[in-house]
Amino acid sequence: MKRFILNETSYHGKGAITAIPTEIQARGFKKALVVSDPDLIKFGVSQKVTSLLDEAAIPYCIFSDIKTNPTIENVQAGVAAFKAAEADCIVAIGGGSSMDTAKALGIIINNPEFADVRSLEGVAPTKKPCVPIIAVPTTAGTAAEVTINYVITDAQKNRKMVCVDVHDIPVLAVVDPDMMSTMPKGLTAATGMDALTHAIEGYTTAGAWELSDMFHLKAIEIISRSLRGAVANTAEGREDMALGQYVAGMGFSNVGVGIVHSMAHPLGALYDTPHGVANAIILPTVMEYNAPATGDKYKYIAAAMGVKGTEDMTVEEYRAAAIDAVKQLSADVGIPADLRDIVKPEDVPFLAQSAFDDACTPGNPRATSVEEITELYLKLL
Numbered sequence: 328m329k330r331f332i333l334n335e336t337s338y339h340g341k342g343a344i345t346a347i348p349t350e351i352q353a354r355g356f357k358k359a360l361v362v363s364d365p366d367l368i369k370f371g372v373s374q375k376v377t378s379l380l381d382e383a384a385i386p387y388c389i390f391s392d393i394k395t396n397p398t399i400e401n402v403q404a405g406v407a408a409f410k411a412a413e414a415d416c417i418v419a420i421g422g423g424s425s426m427d428t429a430k431a432l433g434i435i436i437n438n439p440e441f442a443d444v445r446s447l448e449g450v451a452p453t454k455k456p457c458v459p460i461i462a463v464p465t466t467a468g469t470a471a472e473v474t475i476n477y478v479i480t481d482a483q484k485n486r487k488m489v490c491v492d493v494h495d496i497p498v499l500a501v502v503d504p505d506m507m508s509t510m511p512k513g514l515t516a517a518t519g520m521d522a523l524t525h526a527i528e529g530y531t532t533a534g535a536w537e538l539s540d541m542f543h544l545k546a547i548e549i550i551s552r553s554l555r556g557a558v559a560n561t562a563e564g565r566e567d568m569a570l571g572q573y574v575a576g577m578g579f580s581n582v583g584v585g586i587v588h589s590m591a592h593p594l595g596a597l598y599d600t601p602h603g604v605a606n607a608i609i610l611p612t613v614m615e616y617n618a619p620a621t622g623d624k625y626k627y628i629a630a631a632m633g634v635k636g637t638e639d640m641t642v643e644e645y646r647a648a649a650i651d652a653v654k655q656l657s658a659d660v661g662i663p664a665d666l667r668d669i670v671k672p673e674d675v676p677f678l679a680q681s682a683f684d685d686a687c688t689p690g691n692p693r694a695t696s697v698e699e700i701t702e703l704y705l706k707l708l
Contacts, residue, residue: 329536331581332493334473334500339570343503344376347418347461348383350499356416356459359387360409362429363420364395372465372509373420380418388412393421396480396487396595396602397428399444405432406442409458416459419472419497420506422518423602426462426471427478430495433457438494444479448488449686455494462497465506467557467568468518468603470525470576472500480596485677487592489686496580502573504565512558515568516660517603519554522572523653524587524606526550527614527628529579531621532690542578546571547631551656558660583690586682587613590700593681600669607662608669611654612707618646620693625649632656666707675704 338346351359359380363373368391380387390408393401405428409417419429431444437455441447462472471477475496479488510518529535530543549571556564590613591605618625626645630637632652637645658664670678679701682688688695 329538331538332475332496333577334496335498337473337500337502337573339502339573341503341505341566343501344379344463344506347376347463347501348379348385350461351385351416352383354416354459357386358412358414359385359416359418360412360414361387361389361418361420362393362405362432363389363391363425364393365391367421367425367465370509372506375506376418376420376463387418388414393424393428395424396599397424398480398482400482401428402431402435402444402479403442405429406435409436416461418461418463420463420465422464422466423469423471423478426464426469429460429462430457430471430477431479431490433460434492434495445481445488447479447490447492450491453492453494457495460497461499461501463501463503463506466510466514466518467507467565467572468521470522470572470580472497472502473573473576474580476580478592485596486681487596489592491686500573502569504562504569507565507569508560513661515558516554516662517601517607519550519557519568519572519603519660520607520610520657520662521603522568522575523547523550523554523656524610525572525579525584526575527610527653528584528587529575529582530628531617531624531692532579532583532585533692534582534690536582539578539582542574544627544631546575546578547628549574551632551652554656555659584687585613585617585691586688586695586700588687589682589685589691590678590703592685592687593678594669596681597674597678598669604662607657608664608666608707611650611657612703614650614653616699616703617691617693666704670704670708672708675701678704
């Protein structure tokens with residue numbers, strides 16, 4: 328038996344945010360907590376949504392005490408803010424940091440026995456759906472608006488907690504490329520490569536099956552053709568990437584990922600490395616490592632990325648072609664080729680153990696070990 332969970336409703340395309348007031352009113356919500364990070368508020372991105380709430384006379388309060396890699400303390404502050412606002416819904420505006428904070432605080436409001444946050448790690452036995460979340464992504468990468476996953480940093484232990492909960496998925500996703508148009512090139516590249524990692528890992532993960540494969544292959548195709556354009560800030564590239572990352576999220580949320588994510592998470596916890604950058608650097612090396620356990624899937628990855636003649640290639644050739652296509656896309660959008668400027672060699676034992684213990688590791692198509700993950704980190708230095 329397999330399970331598939333998606334948003335109740337989603338809106339896509341330019342101007343999609345105009346549906347938000349109507350949806351709030353139709354659902355009978357009285358007051359929103361707007362969860363968004365400080366930079367989005369500072370640069371007026373969040374205001375694109377809050378101005379619509381103002382016009383519709385929908386009351387709201389803003390919570391923005393959120394770090395790039397949100398912490399337990401950020402979540403607990405958000406819970407207090409929600410209670411103080413006497414809100415009944417959340418409008419989450421941002422990338423993974425805003426979405427993940429919103430999910431965690433929304434879960435805790437309706438499941439207060441998890442107020443310590445740490446007990447949410449893994450697959451938590453929550454009983455009630457979270458506070459209704461309207462998710463408005465401003466990055467084309469995390470797909471947090473359509474997933475049942477979120478990640479919170481335990482700053483005391485220098486580690487990220489991966490949380491998986493069917494009760495945390497936003498009721499409404501509003502994927503408007505205009506909300507992503509102010510992303511700088513570096514962030515566009517990083518989040519786009521994060522989306523590609525979701526699609527490739529989701530396609531090759533141990534839990535993959537026909538329904539998820541359909542989403543992941545299409546996502547690889549869309550992302551591969553549009554990321555360069557999105558980084559160049561073309562309207563078509565932005566719109567395609569907004570869709571591609573969402574399609575990837577529809578898949579991987581339901582089947583999981585693998586050790587690219589496992590290895591990226593401790594880099595974010597220890598060095599505050601942007602998650603998309605970490606994934607992009609690690610992805611080709613892990614693809615090489617996983618290749619023997621992926622059957623003929625790299626043939627279809629290569630074809631989806633625009634490689635010609637894959638049907639006439641040997642197994643070795645199409646696996647190499649898929650990996651090379653990922654390396655080329657990553658280089659074209661300015662991602663570093665290795666971890667030399669990020670990882671301190673003396674930290675590798677801690678990183679490898681953290682990665683092995685990560686909730687994403689069991690989904691990897693090839694069984695691994697602390698020793699083999701250590702070798703992968705060292706290869707990237």
